[in-house]
Amino acid sequence: MQAITEAGERIECEDVEEGDHGLLCYHGGRIVGYAPYEKLAYVAETRTPVASSSIRSVGYDSDGETLEIEFQSGGIYRYDDVPRETYEGLLGARSHGSYFHENVRGQYDYRRIR
Known part of the structure; x- marks a missing residue:
């Protein structure tokens, strides 16, 4: 939060x-x-908790099209210019980790915020 x-x-x-x-x-x-x-x-509240072995929570800012992911390791990353559909796909995915690796990782600029 x-x-x-x-x-x-x-x-x-x-x-x-x-x-x-x-x-x-x-x-x-x-x-x-x-x-x-x-x-x-x-x-x-900035992120929604998810049931995943690699991702703890996911959040999205529609104004800035920013996806924020907190990993189980404790790291928090912000990904820029992510379409809302990608965020919704991540939330609804059967495997959040697999969806992240296939649709987010390496496809958007990011920065670690913690």
């Missing part, structure tokens, strides 16, 4: 906890960010 501030800052986290004056963002049991309530715009 992500906590998004009014200034557009995005804090990537696994879990959030409400504090006295703001939202604490956690990843791996450690605090990775803090957003004061007066500057917090919203919290968004």
Whole structure:
């Protein structure tokens, strides 16, 4: 999930906890960010968990046509200019890992974000 501030800052986290004056963002049991309530715009679920031995969760941003994949290893990658149909195909695939290898890997520019 992500906590998004009014200034557009995005804090990537696994879990959030409400504090006295703001939202604490956690990843791996450690605090990775803090957003004061007066500057917090919203919290968004960014990926959908999937049942796969290689992929933990998948998300998609329609505005930027960006596919985000979290692997079981803990790495998170963003793939650019991915059509929505590819994202929907990945979500609906019988084997998410096979679909990824056949339809995403090596076909889109990407960057590791964690």
